[in-house]
Amino acid sequence: TKKLQVEYPNYRVRYREDNFGIGLFSKIPIAHGKIITVGEADVPTIVATLELPGRAAINLLATHPVPPANAAYSRWRNSQFQSLPDHIDPDLPTILLGDLNASPWSYHFKKLLKDSGLIDSSKGRGIQTSWPTFNPILRIPIDHFLHSPSIKIVHRAIGKDVGSDHFPVVVDFSIEENQ
Numbered sequence: 030t031k032k033l034q035v036e037y038p039n040y041r042v043r044y045r046e047d048n049f050g051i052g053l054f055s056k057i058p059i060a061h062g063k064i065i066t067v068g069e070a071d072v073p074t075i076v077a078t079l080e081l082p083g084r085a086a087i088n089l090l091a092t093h094p095v096p097p098a099n100a101a102y103s104r105w106r107n108s109q110f111q112s113l114p115d116h117i118d119p120d121l122p123t124i125l126l127g128d129l130n131a132s133p134w135s136y137h138f139k140k141l142l143k144d145s146g147l148i149d150s151s152k153g154r155g156i157q158t159s160w161p162t163f164n165p166i167l168r169i170p171i172d173h174f175l176h177s178p179s180i181k182i183v184h185r186a187i188g189k190d191v192g193s194d195h196f197p198v199v200v201d202f203s204i205e206e207n208q
Contacts, residue, residue, distance in 0.1 A: 043073040051075055053091050060086055067116065068109030070095050070102075076116050084204070088121040096130040106130055107137045114145040117177075122204050123147065125175040128160070128195060132169055147175035150182045150200055157187045159196045172198045179205045 034040060037054035041062040044050050049072040053062065062077035074092040081087055090113060097103035110131075117123050125147055131138040133149055142149060151157055151170065158168035172195055174185070181203050188197035 041075050041077065043075075045073075049073065049093055049095070051091060051093060053077060053089070055079060057081060065116075067092065067112045068094070068105060070105035070109060072109075074109075074113075074116070078118070078121065081204070086121055087204070088118040088123040090116055090123070090125040092125070092127045092129070094130050110137050110141040111144070113141065117145055117147075122179045123177040124180065126173060126198075128171060129173045130171055132171060133173075138173075142175065145175070147177060148180075150174040150176055150185050150202075154185050157185070157198070159187055159198060161194050162190055162196055163194065172196075174198055174200045176202065181205065 033054045037056055039055040039057065039059045040053060041059065041064055042052040043064045051064065051073045053075045058080045060078040060080045062075065064073045064075055066072065067074045072093060072095060074090060077089045078086045079089055092109065092113065094106040094109040095102045097106050113125060125145065129138065133151060156170055158170050159172035160169060161167065176182070183201040183203055185198070185200045188199045191197055
């Protein structure tokens with residue numbers, strides 16, 4: 030973490046003993062950044078405003094709902110999906126990203142897209158599987174980068190193994206000037 034803090038001096042981190050710690054490390058200044066709990070599960074979500082050089086800010090939400098491993102976890106994940114749109118600033122271009130523990134075919138994922146007005150960056154780019162790294166036969170796309178319509182995706186790909194059980198999702202994007 031210390032090396033990340035040197036390379037990315039703007040950060041918000043919540044450490045945990047389980048799989049649900051979260052961090053945002055940025056070279057771009059974070060104007061406002063807070064770590065909150067969204068929905069019923071006690072897992073952190075980062076809500077931040079990043080100040081882009083030479084233009085307006087961008088709204089960023091980073092989250093990691095619990096996996097739908099049983100009825101309670103499914104309810105908690107879905108509750109988080111229902112609450113996330115409340116944290117989108119309609120006046121700013123928005124990115125919602127993370128291991129959402131849902132495939133793009135999930136009813137609740139599709140409802141999140143509809144309720145938030147965000148777009149799935151993988152749309153039109155084929156199936157880009159990200160988890161698990163250790164089993165290519167069972168690999169599924171559960172890591173997502175969702176964005177407002179003013180954000181245009183230039184390139185999206187699954188990155189190389191970085192030692193996690195997930196492959197990184199690498200996204201290059203631009204923001205329309207009139208936003």
